[in-house]
Amino acid sequence: MDSKTSAAIRTAEPPAKAVEPPALGGKVAKESVPAASHLEQQTATVPGVSATWLKAIGPRYLVRIAALIVAVLLWELASTKGFDFYINFDNIPAPSVVGTALIAELTGTEFYLHILHSLERVAIAYVLAVVLGILLGVAMGRSRWAEDIIMPYIELLRPIPAVAWIPLAILMLPTEQSSIIFITFLGALFPVILNTVHGVEQTNGVLVRAARSLGASRTAILWHVILPGAMPSIVAGLAIGMGVAWFSLLAGEIISGQYGIGYYTWNSYTLIQYPQIIIGMLTIGGLGTLCTLLVRKGCNPLLKWQAKGGRS
Structure with a gap:
C-alpha cells in the first residue's frame, strides 16, 4: 500500500468524537455530592466529640460530685443523730438548716455587699x-x-502569721481598707x-547558652527563654x-473590717448564729476555689508548650 492510498484511507475515516466538557449542571451535581458528604461527616463528628469528652471527663466530675454528696449526707446524719465521738456535732447545724439560712441570706442585699467588698480587696492585693x-x-x-x-527579709517576714500583722498595719496605714x-x-x-x-533557677542553662551564642540579648533571653x-x-x-490571700483576708476582716465575708463569719459567731458561720466558711472556700480556678485557666495559654504528664 503506497502513501497515496494510506492518505486516502485516513481521510475517509470519520473524525473522532470530541469529548465535550460536562454541562454546568452536571459539574455542580458531581461536586455537590462530596460537599454534602463532608457536611454529613462534620455533623456526625460533633456528637462523637461530645461523647468522647463526656466519656473521658464526665466520670471524673461524677466522682467529685458523688464525693461531695456523700460528705453532705454524713454531715446531715451526724448532726441529726447528735454524733459525739472526739468530734461533737450536737451544736453543729445540719445542711438542711444551713441551706434554709442561705436562702434567707440570698434574698437580701447585705450578704452580696460582704462578698463584693472581699472580692475587691483580694483583687487589689493579689494584683500588687x-x-x-x-x-x-x-x-x-x-x-x-x-x-x-x-x-x-523574705525568710524573716514569711513565717509571721497574718493576724500578727494586724496591729502594725493599723498603726502604719490610714484606713481599715488599706490595712x-x-x-x-x-x-x-x-x-x-x-x-x-x-x-528561674531551674531554667535549662543549655537553652540560655544556645540563645546567647545565637546573638540574643539579655532582654530577649529573659523574655523568650527564662520566663517560658x-x-x-x-x-x-x-x-x-x-489561696493564701483568702486566708489572710479572713484574718484582716475579722479584726478590723466592717464589711467582708470574714467580718460576716466572725460577726455571726459573736451573735451565736451558727448556720451563718458555716455559710461564711463555705462562701470563703467557694470563692477561693473559684478564684484559683480562674487563675489556672487564665494561665493555661502560657503553658501550651508543656507536655502533659501521665496519670493512672
Missing part, C-alpha cells in the same frame, strides 16, 4: 502581689546580689516570689498565692 512578686523573683533568680539582699489590703497582699506575695525564684521555662513554677505560685 503578682506584679511585685514576679519582678523580685526574677531579679533574685538571675542575680546572686539581689538574692543575698532580698532573701533575708486589710496590706495584710492580704503580704499573704499572696511570698508564695509568688519563692516559686518564681525556683522557676519558669512559667510552670510561676503559675503554681500564683495559684498558691491566691
Whole structure:
C-alpha cells in the first residue's frame, strides 16, 4: 500500500468524537455530592466529640460530685443523730438548716455587699502581689546580689502569721481598707516570689547558652527563654498565692473590717448564729476555689508548650 492510498484511507475515516466538557449542571451535581458528604461527616463528628469528652471527663466530675454528696449526707446524719465521738456535732447545724439560712441570706442585699467588698480587696492585693512578686523573683533568680539582699527579709517576714500583722498595719496605714489590703497582699506575695525564684533557677542553662551564642540579648533571653521555662513554677505560685490571700483576708476582716465575708463569719459567731458561720466558711472556700480556678485557666495559654504528664 503506497502513501497515496494510506492518505486516502485516513481521510475517509470519520473524525473522532470530541469529548465535550460536562454541562454546568452536571459539574455542580458531581461536586455537590462530596460537599454534602463532608457536611454529613462534620455533623456526625460533633456528637462523637461530645461523647468522647463526656466519656473521658464526665466520670471524673461524677466522682467529685458523688464525693461531695456523700460528705453532705454524713454531715446531715451526724448532726441529726447528735454524733459525739472526739468530734461533737450536737451544736453543729445540719445542711438542711444551713441551706434554709442561705436562702434567707440570698434574698437580701447585705450578704452580696460582704462578698463584693472581699472580692475587691483580694483583687487589689493579689494584683500588687503578682506584679511585685514576679519582678523580685526574677531579679533574685538571675542575680546572686539581689538574692543575698532580698532573701533575708523574705525568710524573716514569711513565717509571721497574718493576724500578727494586724496591729502594725493599723498603726502604719490610714484606713481599715488599706490595712486589710496590706495584710492580704503580704499573704499572696511570698508564695509568688519563692516559686518564681525556683522557676528561674531551674531554667535549662543549655537553652540560655544556645540563645546567647545565637546573638540574643539579655532582654530577649529573659523574655523568650527564662520566663517560658519558669512559667510552670510561676503559675503554681500564683495559684498558691491566691489561696493564701483568702486566708489572710479572713484574718484582716475579722479584726478590723466592717464589711467582708470574714467580718460576716466572725460577726455571726459573736451573735451565736451558727448556720451563718458555716455559710461564711463555705462562701470563703467557694470563692477561693473559684478564684484559683480562674487563675489556672487564665494561665493555661502560657503553658501550651508543656507536655502533659501521665496519670493512672
